[in-house]
């Protein structure tokens with residue numbers, strides 16, 4: 001095994017209500033959500049500047065959405081980055097719900 005190989009892991013942090021991506025145990029970014037019943041509402045994704053443009057955002061969102069499916073939940077893509085990802089990955093279309101004015105109002109209240 002090469003010593004320069006990096007390990008990338010995506011973890012769900014229930015207390016913080018986000019998924020984070022770790023590169024060699026260092027947090028490189030996160031995608032944040034709130035749960036509305038069985039809907040997981042994604043509203044913000046960020047990758048640290050130092051890790052930008054390496055496909056980590058894509059990897060993070062992909063694995064987060066796989067976890068949503070495994071949890072039997074549905075996706076509401078308020079975050080524009082997640083929405084853009086979903087336009088290119090129709091394998092999640094069956095568990096994606098539209099962003100409605102009600103969902104936007106609810107999120108605004110949730111986030112204060």
Ligand SMILES: CC(C)(COP(=O)(O)OP(=O)(O)OC[C@H]1O[C@@H](n2cnc3c(N)ncnc32)[C@H](O)[C@@H]1OP(=O)(O)O)[C@@H](O)C(=O)NCCC(=O)NCCS
Pocket residue numbers: 043044045046047048051052053054055056057058059079080081084
């Ligand atoms: C957006 C962001 C998460 C992308 O992370 P990344 O690891 O560099 O992303 P990847 O390398 O996986 O993908 C880059 C792609 O993201 C797209 N992208 C960059 N900013 C974007 C945004 N605000 N909304 C949607 N897509 C965006 C790029 O156009 C690029 O697409 P391409 O592959 O068609 O060229 C990161 O640039 C970031 O943290 N930006 C600041 C916060 C932000 O704007 N978040 C998104 C809205 S909540």
